[in-house]
Amino acid sequence: LNQLGPVAVAAYAASQKVDTIAIMPMMSFGMALAAYTAQNFGARRLDRIELGVKKCMWMSGAFSLAAGAFNILCGPYIMYLFVGDGQQQVIDYGQLYLVINGVCYLILSQLFIYRYTLQGLGQTVVPTIAGIMELVMRAAAALVLVTHFGYIGACFASPLAWIGSCVPLAIAYYATRRTLRKKSCTA
DSSP states (O other): OGGGOHHHHHHHHHHHHHHHHHHHHHHHHHHHHHHHHHHHHHTTOHHHHHHHHHHHHHHHHHHHHHHHHHHHHHHHHHHHHHHOTTOHHHHHHHHHHHHHHHHTHHHHHHHHHHHHHHHHTTOOHHHHHHHHHHHHHHHHIIIIIHHHHTHHHHHTHHHHHHHHHHHHHHHHHHHHHHHHHHHHHHO
């Protein structure tokens, strides 16, 4: 990113601040679900886990859509607080970042649900693999996309990381759910 110049660096930094504010509540949905899942797993209430995951997916998904729309529509005004007057190019670049990320918040909201549900079920391997996938996808974006597409390539680093992480988490969640259903039927 530093090779793209001071405008790109300033835009990325300012838009990440706005982005982080929007992401925190989505992460909180997931963290709350980890505790909820662990309690119900211990109580052998698998039906409540499934219901909780489903409802939390809807709540977090709805929030993610609202947060994405808010960042897309109001992000430039919030970034203005960080960069001040005379920085329209920084705000324009930052807006590009917020649009690309905001459109993909639904994926991120589901990622948090899957990751923290699996952790609540005591699984650590797949969430760790998903974290590694996130890192690999970010590195690939830095090495490939930024080289070929410049700043817009950097803007796609987070959404690509979310997709790369969400895929193994979703597979593991649904496989685990199926396994738990079978165990519950035989018990």
